[in-house]
Amino acid sequence: MEDSLIRINYNGKDIILIPTAHVSVESAKLVKETIEKENPDSVCIELDEGRYNSLKDPEKWKNTNVIDVIKQKKVTMLIANLILSSYQKNIAKKLKTKPGQEMIQGMESAEKMGSELVLADRDIQTTFKRIWRHMGFFEKIKLTVSLIFADDEEEVSEDELSDLIKRDNLENVINDLGKTYPQIANTLLHERDEYLAYNIKNAPGDKVVAVLGAAHTPGVEKEIFKEQDIDELNKIPEKSFGSKILPWIIPVLIVALIVYSFYTSINTGMSQLKSWIIFNSLFAALFSILSLAHPLSILTAFVVAPFTSVNPVLACGWFAGLVEATVRKPTVEDVNNIPEDIFKLKSWFKNKFLKALLVVIMANIGSTIGTIIAGTKIIQNLL
Helix, strand or coil, X not given: CHHHCEEEEECCEEEEEEEECCCCHHHHHHXXXXXXXXXXXXXXXXXXXXXXHHHHCCCHHHXXXXXXXXHCCCHHHHHHHHHHHHHHHHHHHHCCCCCCHHHHHHHHHHHHHCCEEEECCCCHHXXXXXXXXXXXXXXXXXXXXXXXXXXXXXXXXXXXXXXXXXXXXXXXXXXXXXXXXXXXXXXXXXXXXXXXXXXXXXXCCCEEEEEEEHHHHHHHHHHCCCCCCHHHHCCCCCCCHHHHHHHXXXXXXXXXXXHHHHHHCHHHHHHHHHHHHHHHHHHHHHHHHHCCCCHHHHHHHHHHHHHHCCCCCCCHHHHHHHXXXXXXXXXXXXXXXXXXXXXXXXXXXXXXXXXXXXXXXXXXXXXXXXXXHHHHHHHHHHC
16 A cells, blocks of 8 residues: 555655545554654644544544534534444444544654644535535435435445555546536535645645545645635635525515415405415424324424424424424433434434434425425415
C-alpha cells in the first residue's frame, strides 16, 4: 500500500497524501508507518471538529435526546447521519476494526511525533445542508430510498478495500457516483477536494502528511495547484424564492376556498371545513397506526393534523413524535442497537429511538396525503 502514497512539491513544501479506506486495518498501519518515517511538521486529517470530537469520545452520540432532535427539526439530518455512520460501523465490525481507525492513528502519531494536527475538512453539517439545498425533490427521494435499502450484509475484505484504493478503480467509482447523483458528487467529493487542498497546502511547516479517504486523493492532488474560494465553500445556499413561497401556496389557497365556501352558504362552508378536518385527521392517525404508535401519539396526530396542514412552519409528525418519545422513552439499549437496527425495517418498530423517528415520518406522510385528498375534494365541490 506504500506505493499508493502521493508526493507533491508545492512552492517548496513537501506534501504527502495517504489514500486510506475508513474501515481498513492496513490503512491505519500505513498511516502510522508513514508519519513515523517522514516526521512531518503537520499532519492533516480528513475530519472537522465535530467528527474529531466524536472519534475522541465515541460514546458521546449515545447521549442524543430524540426529543431535542424533533424540537430542533433535525429528524432528516439525524436519519441520514445514522444510516451513513451505521453502514460504516457494520463494515468495520466485519473487518474487526473501528470506523475511522486511520484518522485515530493519524491523531495518535501526530501527538507522538510532535507534529501539529490540522483538521482539514469542512463541517459535515455544512456539507449536508449544501447537498440538500442543491438537490431536486426526486433526487432526494431516490437517495433516501437507496440509503434505507442499502445492502449491509455484503461481505467486504481487506483485499477488496486495497483494490478500491487503486487510482483507476477510484476514478471509476467517482465517475459512477457523478452520473447517478451529480449534485452529491459535486458537493460531497469535488467541493471537499477543494476545501481539503486549501487547508493542506496552508498547513504549518515545510513537510505535511495528509490522511485522506482514498476517493479524495485524485481531486486533492489536482486542487493543490489551483486557487480556492474558501468563504464560498463554507456558504449555505439560501432557499430559492420559489421554495420559500411554495409551501404557503396550498395552505393559503385551501383557507381561501373554505372562506369562499362560507361566503357562498353556511352549509357549503361547514361541509368543506368538515372534509378538511376529517381527511387530514384520519390519514394522519391511520399512518401513525401503521407505525404502531402509542394511542396518545395517534390521538395527537388526529387532533393537530388539520391545523398543522395550513401552517408550513409546523408539522403534524413533530407533535406525534414528541408524544411518542415522551410516553415511550428510548433506553440506553435502544441507542446502542441503532447501528444494527437501522437497516432492519422490523427493528424500527421495536427500537424506541427509531420508533419515535418513524412516527414523525409516518404522521407527516399521512397528513400530506390527507391534505391532497381534502384539497382536491374542496375544489371539486366548488366546481
